[in-house]
Amino acid sequence: MKKVVIFFAAILILVGCSTKKENDKPVVVTTISQIADAVSVIAGDRVEVKALMGPGVDPHLYKATQGDLSKLESADVIFYSGLHLEGKMLDVFEKMQENDKTVKAISESIEEEKLLGIEMDAKLYDPHVWFDIDIWKTAVHQITDTLSEKYPEYKNEFSENEAIYFKELDDLSTYAKQRIDEIPLNQRVLVTAHDAFNYFGRSLNIEVRGLQGLSTESEYGLKDVRDVVDFLVGNNIKAVFIESSVSDKAMKAVIDGAKEKGQNVKIGGELYSDAMGKEGTEQGTYIGMYKHNVDTIVNSLK
Ligand SMILES: [Zn+2]
Structure with missing residues (x-):
């Protein structure tokens, strides 16, 4: 009898744990950490964010590891920068798109005339868009839009977070101009x-x-x-x-x-x-x- 009680207690504990699992949250995987940071600001703790490229990592030369591929496989949403920043990962993003996942290049929403062209070829653009704060706001807004569409129940929350963050980015812009x-x-x-x-x-x-x-x-x-x-x-x-x-x-x-x-x-x-x-x-x-x-x-x- 005692054994049976212990058995059921163990099952209850297991069930209790599994309903509280962190991984119930949607998983968002990004390439560079700049994007992961923006996702954390907009989505707060509604999603789990993982960046593939940490400190000191060069995105131009980065190749996805086996571990990265499984992270990307299990992601609900994938954000990358685009404009060939992640030059060695394009086929990976294409492959992930086939899996019916949300895969977005955050530079996609930036108007072409705001981008800096690369000499020689007008169809190629400078990918380092995060260094213009106004352009970066457009990219962040793309994140807000994508997440709001995917998780409409949090739409208002995401918008509020964005409004607060945009104010901080405007202050950053003022600070940077004054200092330069x-x-x-x-x-x-x-x-x-x-x-x-x-x-x-x-x-x-x-x-x-x-x-x-x-x-x-x-x-x-x-x-x-x-x-x-x-x-x-x-x-x-x-x-x-x-x-x-x-x-x-x-x-x-x-x-x-x-x-x-x-x-x-x-x-x-x-x-x-x-x-x-x-x-x-x-x-x-x-x-x-x-x-x-x-x-x-x-x-x-x-
Ligand atoms: Zn670079």
């Missing part, structure tokens, strides 16, 4: 390893020079290094910046080249370009990483 204005006009040049900051530059009125092109896939040559060195020396620029997801080798070559020409150039600091900081830290959020970049740039160039 502290840099004297003749020093307002951002030199980085790869060309991730063109939207940043356009929206905040700072000239941008990348050594490596829009994707880290393209190699830089000696001529690229020489051009940047000449530019730094010619314009008396005192600092260049490294990126958390790109090797600092190229920037070191630039600094050495400038030194040979008698100009001391320092590393102004590490910026978050395509990846954000560690989860749970301020720089692991979109607003925190943006602020970090602005402060690092301004403090080195002003």
